[in-house]
Amino acid sequence: MNAEINRQWLLASRPESMVGVDNFARGEAAVPTPADGQILVRVTHVAYEPAMRGWMSERPGYTTAIPIGGVMRSQGAGRVVDSRHPGFKPGDRVSGMFGWQDYALAAPGGELLSVQKLTDGVTEETALSVLGITGLTAYFGMLDVGRPQPGDTVAVSGAAGATGSVAGQIARIKGARVIGIAGGAEKCAWLTGEAGFDAAIDYKAERVSRRLRELAPEGLNVFYDNVGGEILEAALNNIAVGSRIIICGAISGYNTGALPAPPRNYMAIVWKPSIMAGFLLGQYADRFDEARSQLGEWVADGRLTYAVDVQEGFETVPHTFLRLFRGQNLGKQLCRIA
């Protein structure tokens, strides 16, 4: 038994509307010892997804709610410090669902997004961003559901975030013209500068529907939506016949304490016969290697860029989560805790 303490952040209460740091409480436990088939990981990086807000709630979703008093669930990266699994040894760098704590027990194999060894030369930041959940989500959502064709006009909401920034660049690699929708001039400048988007709309300062009409007079062939609500409605006002509307997420509704706002103009998909489809990354588990390999190739040859926002320190872990909902992150939100 290890004498060191395992610092943890626990779910203290379920948020009614906007999540706050008060919904979390500090906990401590003994550092656990791995059983047969398990590894013990010293967590170095916590990774954040808006979906974690859903895991805090008992509302129906795609997975079970985190119990009150349970360690906050999240992806992360770290180093193996003890192993009773034949495929892993101390010193191996790994990613997995490690939670908000210093030490995590994990059983490689079996579960989706279970422990993954990091390839030599791939940093934790890269493994958790463009080659992690959000990069893979962008890959399958854009390519399998959106299917952008050369010459198409594609718009992406939440475009300066971890998923949106990769999704837009994938459409560009496939020969489409790409418009990003994001909050603030700085994010828009990053999109059209570093990330190579053809145009960007600052939804906090501009009329999204009108700007889409100006930028895409022939209509959008693909809309990749991370936001929902009014931005989805603005895009539906501007679709072309035969368009594909990809529902990846609806972050504008995650903290309202109510069901997501409906797109009031959904009849647009009848008037401009189009398809609106959702997807869940988990559907594609048997193709993760394909996606990581292709995304890695695009990064290596300079066609795909990505941003990571790394905050520092264990005490900062809950505050960093809130950055997603305040729009403070550019690219993937991480916190380095060791």
Ligand SMILES: NC(=O)c1ccc[n+]([C@@H]2O[C@H](COP(=O)([O-])OP(=O)(O)OC[C@H]3O[C@@H](n4cnc5c(N)ncnc54)[C@H](OP(=O)(O)O)[C@@H]3O)[C@@H](O)[C@H]2O)c1
């Ligand atoms: N379907 C799947 O399998 C799957 C898998 C992973 C993620 N997702 C979804 O993908 C989306 C993006 O996730 P991510 O991890 O890449 O996060 P992210 O985009 O890196 O971060 C969230 C961003 O959302 C924007 N935002 C926050 N509140 C908003 C609001 N009220 N209205 C409009 N925009 C708001 C902010 O950007 P601005 O500054 O631009 O407002 C913020 O930076 C989420 O909806 C998530 O649930 C789906």
